Amino acid sequence: MTPSKLMSIVRARWSLVLLVVLLTTLTALGVSLVLPKRYIATASVVIDAKPDPVSALIYPGLASPAYMNTQVDVIASDRVALRVVRDLRLTEVPELRQQWQDQGLEGTMEQWLAEGLRGNMEVKPSKESNVLMVTYKSPAPQVAATMANAFVKAYIATTLDLRVEPARQYAGYFDQQAKTALEKLDAARAKLSAYEREHGILASDERMDIETARLSELSSQLVNLQGLSSESGSRQGAAARGAEQLPDVLANPVVSQLKADLSRAEAQLQQLSTRYGDNHPQVIEAKASVADTRSKLNAEMRRVTGAVGVTNSINRQREAETRAQLDAQREKVAKLKQARDDAGGLMREAESAQRAYENITTRLNQTSLESQATQSNVNLLTEATPPRAPASPRVGLNTGLAFVAGLILAIGIALLLELRDRKVRDADDVMAVLPLPMLGVLPAPGKRQYNALPSAERRLLGHATSRGAA
Numbered sequence: 001m002t003p004s005k006l007m008s009i010v011r012a013r014w015s016l017v018l019l020v021v022l023l024t025t026l027t028a029l030g031v032s033l034v035l036p037k038r039y040i041a042t043a044s045v046v047i048d049a050k051p052d053p054v055s056a057l058i059y060p061g062l063a064s065p066a067y068m069n070t071q072v073d074v075i076a077s078d079r080v081a082l083r084v085v086r087d088l089r090l091t092e093v094p095e096l097r098q099q100w101q102d103q104g105l106e107g108t109m110e111q112w113l114a115e116g117l118r119g120n121m122e123v124k125p126s127k128e129s130n131v132l133m134v135t136y137k138s139p140a141p142q143v144a145a146t147m148a149n150a151f152v153k154a155y156i157a158t159t160l161d162l163r164v165e166p167a168r169q170y171a172g173y174f175d176q177q178a179k180t181a182l183e184k185l186d187a188a189r190a191k192l193s194a195y196e197r198e199h200g201i202l203a204s205d206e207r208m209d210i211e212t213a214r215l216s217e218l219s220s221q222l223v224n225l226q227g228l229s230s231e232s233g234s235r236q237g238a239a240a241r242g243a244e245q246l247p248d249v250l251a252n253p254v255v256s257q258l259k260a261d262l263s264r265a266e267a268q269l270q271q272l273s274t275r276y277g278d279n280h281p282q283v284i285e286a287k288a289s290v291a292d293t294r295s296k297l298n299a300e301m302r303r304v305t306g307a308v309g310v311t312n313s314i315n316r317q318r319e320a321e322t323r324a325q326l327d328a329q330r331e332k333v334a335k336l337k338q339a340r341d342d343a344g345g346l347m348r349e350a351e352s353a354q355r356a357y358e359n360i361t362t363r364l365n366q367t368s369l370e371s372q373a374t375q376s377n378v379n380l381l382t383e384a385t386p387p388r389a390p391a392s393p394r395v396g397l398n399t400g401l402a403f404v405a406g407l408i409l410a411i412g413i414a415l416l417l418e419l420r421d422r423k424v425r426d427a428d429d430v431m432a433v434l435p436l437p438m439l440g441v442l443p444a445p446g447k448r449q450y451n452a453l454p455s456a457e458r459r460l461l462g463h464a465t466s467r468g469a470a
Helices: 003-012 014-034 066-075 078-088 094-103 109-120 141-199 207-241 247-251 253-276 281-371 395-420 427-433 455-469
Strands: 039-047 121-125 131-138 378-382
Touching (some): 003 014, 066 141, 078 109, 109 131, 253 281
């Protein structure tokens, strides 16, 4: 359905549409005027995130998203509502007491009043902040403001009680534990003093540290000597297998010089043998020179290898002496440890008792201060004031919504009636009813197209229209 056709249907049934809209709007207006007025007062509190002045720590759980939801549940709890009833002494109001007696409900009057107050109170947390908005609905503006402020004050007092009451219980518990810890500390100190007097030792003697350092030094020396002994033993073994490849022999300057002399003598002997033969006096003299040089080289190599063996023997002897000193030092340190273990155990027992007593005393002082706290982390931000205008019913809003709803309803009724009884209202309706081609559309009298025609044509159209009507 096109908008033009919808408008034609509304124009055709304008009386029905107007009647439905008027009835709906006037009904909503009358109901809004008859309904009792309700006033809403709002008070707000802010939850402080500063560190606790006693423990210097952030209030536990404040960083959690569920903390604000928990505070909302606390404000809406029976405990806060009952506190409001007691603070305002609502049970002493004769009208309220008469209402409670007339209804004949089970339970106490305080519970009945608290249930009614909770039904008119609403808590809304602000987005991304630590502010809570407390609203209260009442037929009287002054009562709404008084109740909102009373709920805020009761909530602040309740949060303080929730902190102070557990702290008082903890303070009593830690007081008993502190007395027990002090008795254990005194007993441990007395036992340590008696042991020191009996054995004539001081648990704080520095001799143990000196002897331990000496033991560590001897252990390091033994490790170094073991390395030297292993190295010298390897060199001696290499000398036994062949002295020529021994590093000490290769690095000895005398051996190097003798090897060079031997090479030159052998070269000269080869030249002379080639030139004169083996029986020539010069060849014989050269052979004697080579043999002498070789003998000196072997003697020098034996001397170097012998020094390696002597060095290995000295290293092994030093290793044995150091090992003996290390064993003696270990025994000495073991005896000192044996003497100090008993005293050390008693000292640790006394220190443990001391730490336990200090920890308990610290917790006792903290809980004692918390149990005497008079300030909560919840502070009043704004007090509720009596509202000037009622929050409900909203006459203008209700009337406007009723007008829109009535208009929609009226258009719907007109469409339903149109579907039940179809009317020919334009050329499209004619084509829908008669399956014939349309040659043209005659403008209705009074239309702009009709007035633009010449007088003769208008008379002709008027005559045709009157005949068609006939």
